[in-house]
Amino acid sequence: MTSDITNLESLFRLDFEMNQIQDFDLLLERILREARKVVHADAGSIYVKVDDGRLAIKYAQNDTQQKKLPPGQKLIYSIFSIPINEKSMSGYCALTGKMVNVPDVYHIPRNAPYSYNASYDMISGYKTTSTLTVPLKTTEDKLLGVIQMINATDEAGNWGPFSPKDEFLINHFATNAAIVLQRAYMNRVMILRMIKLSELRDPKETGPHVNRVAGYAVEMYDRWAYHHKIADQEREKFKDAFKIGAMFHDVGKVAISDLILKKPARFTPEEYDIMQRHTLYGADLFGDPQSALDIIARDVALNHHENWDGTGYPGLLDPVSKEPIKDYQGKLLGKKGEEIPLTGRIVAIADVFDALCSKRVYKDPWSKDAALTEIRHLAGTKFDPELVEIFFEILPHIEHIQELYPESGIC
Numbered sequence: 001m002t003s004d005i006t007n008l009e010s011l012f013r014l015d016f017e018m019n020q021i022q023d024f025d026l027l028l029e030r031i032l033r034e035a036r037k038v039v040h041a042d043a044g045s046i047y048v049k050v051d052d053g054r055l056a057i058k059y060a061q062n063d064t065q066q067k068k069l070p071p072g073q074k075l076i077y078s079i080f081s082i083p084i085n086e087k088s089m090s091g092y093c094a095l096t097g098k099m100v101n102v103p104d105v106y107h108i109p110r111n112a113p114y115s116y117n118a119s120y121d122m123i124s125g126y127k128t129t130s131t132l133t134v135p136l137k138t139t140e141d142k143l144l145g146v147i148q149m150i151n152a153t154d155e156a157g158n159w160g161p162f163s164p165k166d167e168f169l170i171n172h173f174a175t176n177a178a179i180v181l182q183r184a185y186m187n188r189v190m191i192l193r194m195i196k197l198s199e200l201r202d203p204k205e206t207g208p209h210v211n212r213v214a215g216y217a218v219e220m221y222d223r224w225a226y227h228h229k230i231a232d233q234e235r236e237k238f239k240d241a242f243k244i245g246a247m248f249h250d251v252g253k254v255a256i257s258d259l260i261l262k263k264p265a266r267f268t269p270e271e272y273d274i275m276q277r278h279t280l281y282g283a284d285l286f287g288d289p290q291s292a293l294d295i296i297a298r299d300v301a302l303n304h305h306e307n308w309d310g311t312g313y314p315g316l317l318d319p320v321s322k323e324p325i326k327d328y329q330g331k332l333l334g335k336k337g338e339e340i341p342l343t344g345r346i347v348a349i350a351d352v353f354d355a356l357c358s359k360r361v362y363k364d365p366w367s368k369d370a371a372l373t374e375i376r377h378l379a380g381t382k383f384d385p386e387l388v389e390i391f392f393e394i395l396p397h398i399e400h401i402q403e404l405y406p407e408s409g410i411c
Contacts, residue, residue, distance in 0.1 A: 020240075023187075024188040026236075027180065027181060028048070028181070029059045030236075031181065032046040034173070035147055035149065036149060038170060041152060041153065042063050042159065043150035044060070044061055044062075044150050045059070045077075045090075045148045047090055047145045049143050050081065054082060055094055055146055056081040057077065057079060065126060076396055076397065079404060087113070089116070089148070093133040093148075097143070098135075099132070099133065099134045100133040101133075102131045103129075103130050103160075103162075104161070116128070129159050130150070130151055130160065131151075132149040132152070132162040132170060133146060133149075135174070195207060195210050195251075198253055209358065209407070210246075211405040212401055215243075215401035216391075217243075217347050218239050221242055221343075224342070238292075241296050245293055245300050246296075246300055246343070248282065249282070249304045249347050249351060250351075252278035252281030252283070252285070253281075254281075255278065256275060256277070276314060279301060279304070279313065280324075282301030282302065299344055300344055300347050302344070303340050303341050303343070303344025303347075303348075304344050304347040304351055305348065306340040306344055306345075307348075308380060308382060308383055309336060309382070310334040311381075312340075313332055314332065316333045316334070346387060348383060349384075349391055352382075353371060353375055353391075357371050359408070365410060365411040368411045371411060372392075375388060
């Protein structure tokens, strides 16, 4: 009885905590992690329904595999999608809206419409035994995705089947998770609609581009926070606001003339001065901050073109006019080193790397090796050298994000 009360109290607490998360991707990751805790699953995956009517994996977690990695590193999983049909457990769950509890995936009854693809275990070197798959559906019965728990684990660490109690707990959890997930999804849609306005003005500001830059930035911050021993709760809260704030890094370009913004050639000095003002315009959109997100978005928009050695823009601003300060020779007095907010220093690397790897009207994409060489070369001048080292530490995750948000013309 005490255990049941504790479980329910944990669910109520999780409902509250998940409602505080704004970013869709970070919420998916949190939902998967907490669902696994609720039913003591060693591993699990979460899928979302995508436009072509399939299920695409968004996150996978595995405690057994995670323990094999060095401290601070995260598991990288394969990216794939599956059809919504009866042939797989996840597909069947999505198709019918029914929970699927399989005690042993290698001994599924012959009359079951679904089967298990053992190649996943062969590739990963991990043996799946029990699974519990549940749909994520809105109150209007709209399918958002599917969450699958893998290998129920007892107190001694042994794997076994998921119980009826686990079914009850995960079903309650999934119902509430779907509600907050729908809210976060609508939040993401609204953000991408705002980004679409920028894309209409500047073809470089695509949805995949801003998702990649924000993804790189959050992974870099996460590793930086690990090295600097930032508490988990503080780190998770900051990541949530930073992921969204980083998406708005170039939102100020909506105020720049098309004659400059879409010019397929190098800017004149006068045109470059005008283009630099997109940092001021973007920051001004968040000039009366009401939340941590507003502050981060403002700092990112204003500072992501500042350089570590002080040669970037817009530089120091006059406290009254809010205009860039210039010296007697007319040069900007740039911020340098740690005068530049951490968020700006991180997004600077993320944005430049993605720009180098992307096709533009005025250039072909660089090769990945050439882009990485350039990032390394700019450490200590354009970029914070510590953050460059962190970028290379998490390079597999950077490449993974490129796979998550593909786009033609990317190295």
